[in-house]
Amino acid sequence: MMSTINRHFDVIVIGAGILGCASADYLSAQGQKVLLLDRLQPASATTSQAAALLGRARGDATALDMVDETWRAIERLQTDLKEDLDLRACGSLHAGVSANAIAKLHALAEETSVRRRNVHYLDTHDLRKRLPWLQAPQDAVTVFVPEDGYIDPYRLASAYLRQARRRGATLQLDTEATEILTDSQGASGVRSADGATYHSRQIVVTGGPWSALLLRPLGLAPAMAPVRSQYWISAPDARIQPDTPVLVLPDANAYARPEVGGLLFGLRDRQRVHCSPEQLPEDIHRFSFDQDSDGVASLEDGYEDLQRWLPLLDELRIAAYVSGVSSYTPDGRFLIGALSLPGLWLASGCCGGGVGASGGFGRLIAELISGVTPFTNAELYAPTRFNTQETDPFDPVFRLRCALAREGKVSG
Numbered sequence: 001m002m003s004t005i006n007r008h009f010d011v012i013v014i015g016a017g018i019l020g021c022a023s024a025d026y027l028s029a030q031g032q033k034v035l036l037l038d039r040l041q042p043a044s045a046t047t048s049q050a051a052a053l054l055g056r057a058r059g060d061a062t063a064l065d066m067v068d069e070t071w072r073a074i075e076r077l078q079t080d081l082k083e084d085l086d087l088r089a090c091g092s093l094h095a096g097v098s099a100n101a102i103a104k105l106h107a108l109a110e111e112t113s114v115r116r117r118n119v120h121y122l123d124t125h126d127l128r129k130r131l132p133w134l135q136a137p138q139d140a141v142t143v144f145v146p147e148d149g150y151i152d153p154y155r156l157a158s159a160y161l162r163q164a165r166r167r168g169a170t171l172q173l174d175t176e177a178t179e180i181l182t183d184s185q186g187a188s189g190v191r192s193a194d195g196a197t198y199h200s201r202q203i204v205v206t207g208g209p210w211s212a213l214l215l216r217p218l219g220l221a222p223a224m225a226p227v228r229s230q231y232w233i234s235a236p237d238a239r240i241q242p243d244t245p246v247l248v249l250p251d252a253n254a255y256a257r258p259e260v261g262g263l264l265f266g267l268r269d270r271q272r273v274h275c276s277p278e279q280l281p282e283d284i285h286r287f288s289f290d291q292d293s294d295g296v297a298s299l300e301d302g303y304e305d306l307q308r309w310l311p312l313l314d315e316l317r318i319a320a321y322v323s324g325v326s327s328y329t330p331d332g333r334f335l336i337g338a339l340s341l342p343g344l345w346l347a348s349g350c351c352g353g354g355v356g357a358s359g360g361f362g363r364l365i366a367e368l369i370s371g372v373t374p375f376t377n378a379e380l381y382a383p384t385r386f387n388t389q390e391t392d393p394f395d396p397v398f399r400l401r402c403a404l405a406r407e408g409k410v411s412g
Contacts, residue, residue: 009035009170011369012190012200014177014214016042018050018153019347019354020206021160022073022362027204028167030370035198036161036169037190039176043157045284046208049324051231051266052153052355053246053257055092056117056145058108063353064115065376066334066360073359074151077159080166085155090258092148092246093122093131095309097140101250105143112145120144131247133239133312148246150257153355160362172198177207180218186342202369204345209327211348212277212393220339223386224349225393225402226280228273229266229326230295234316236261252305262319265310267302272403275325276394284325295321326352328402329386336364336381345369346383351405 011027013020016038024036054071058064078085094105112119120126122142127134136142165171179191180203189199205211209226234240240263247256253268271292281287292298307313327349329335334357335349347365354361360376367374379385392398 007196007198009033009198009200011035011202011204012037012198013204013206014190015205015207015211016161016171016173017045017047017206017208017354018043018157018160018358019208019350019361020204021157021164022358023204023206023347023365024164024169025073025160026362026366027369028164028169030366034164034169035200036164036171037175037177037192037198038173039193039282041173042161042171043154046325047153047157047355049229049284049322050153050355051150051255051257051264052156053150053255053353054087054356055148055246055248056112056115058111061111062377062380063357064111066357066364068115068360069363069375070356070359073160073362074156077156077163080163081159083159085151085159087149087151088242089147089149090243090245091144091146092248093127093142093144094248094250095127095134095136095140095142096250097137098251102141104250105141109143118146120146130245133310134247135309135311144245150246151355156355156358160358177214180214180344182218182341187344201343202345203343204347204365204369206347208348208350209277209280209325211327211346215339218341218344220341220344221388221391221393222335222346222348222383223391224327224329224335225399226275226277226325227328227399227403227406228269228271228289229324229352229406230269230298231264231266231322232295232299232318233259233264233320233322234262235319237263237312237316239312249306249309252302252309254302254306256310263316265306267298267306268407269298269403270301270407271298272400272407273298274396274399274403276396276399278394280325287325288323293323295323326350326354326406328352328406330398330401330405332405334361334381335383336361337368337378337383339383349383
């Protein structure tokens with residue numbers, strides 16, 4: 001335990017998942033004296049369950065800004081730490097046949113081109129060369145973006161953390177933040193379960209789905225809810241090559257990527273599975289949702305639509321099923337910015353895209369705290385953009401709204 005005299009910080013970050021580690025990295029780069037608290041080990045909770053796609057092929061310019069920053073962060077971290085983070089820059093392939101899907105593909109191709117990145121429309125011949133096991137209709141539109149990929153989420157979180165500590169950030173593990181302290185000026189510190197007090201006028205909550213429990217005593221309800229994010233991993237198959245691009249299929253509401261010789265794939269969750277933050281245990285790996293706990297109903301719902309594109313699914317053996325917890329908002333956008341209590345900030349509501357946007361999260365929260373002009377449109381992610389009368393993560397009606405946002409998401 002640190003001495004009482006050393007418990008004063010410029011910024012306290014609560015939660016050492018990938019968003020907390022990224023926030024500590026960017027804040028410490030500004031010269032801030034940062035304390036990062038977590039009750040467990042870094043990146044051991046929801047971060048460890050992520051599919052970790054790094055997709056820059058997006059029609060949303062602000063979301064693309066966020067992911068672009070993560071790619072820059074990876075390059076910076078690899079240079080500064082002199083370490084290969086095993087970034088899999090395999091590209092992404094997007095295919096669709098419906099009018100809605102084709103419109104989305106044209107939008108992402110246009111936005112990618114505006115950023116002066118490579119983007120290619122593939123004909124049937126090129127598509128079969130890249131993915132011979134993909135069965136696309138003759139009238140499908142297919143877009144390939146070479147500068148996309150995925151990464152191990154733990155390795156990236158660890159790199160953010162090590163860089164922050166090199167700059168002087170303090171990591172305090174086995175320390176559960178149980179109370180955010182306030183006075184007449186606003187946030188003033190954090191009290192932990194062992195009774196220790198840590199002082200700061202700037203506190204960033206990056207606790208993911210547990211954040212609602214910490215904020216509730218202050219009368220604050222973050223506009224997000226714990227919603228299931230899930231994927232399946234097949235046994236190794238020689239047809240799935242390590243350089244296989246990330247595959248995104250809007251019409252099947254599915255995505256896939258290689259994983260340890262097999263195929264990792266995720267489906268839209270029509271079961272709309274969610275839970276109250278009160279149901280989450282300290283160790284997320286001991287948790288399973290009450291509804292469709294083995295994912296069988298969800299797989300049956302989406303299998304036929306995906307199998308039309310991937311007939312090889314019938315031949316693959318499922319080796320693993322991962323049911324994770326993501327914090328989803330009703331509009332599918334992140335929560336990054338100031339809460340109503342002065343000095344209290346939120347960086348959460350990852351909507352299943354926290355790893356890919358982690359650099360953007362870290363940079364944006366650091367810029368907002370320091371008062372500099374944000375690098376992207378921060379208003380879109382303001383935690384206060386929702387009607388507080390309709391925001392309650394403990395209310396099943398509100399949680400269903402968040403689960404519906406998950407149902408409409410394709411990329412992970």
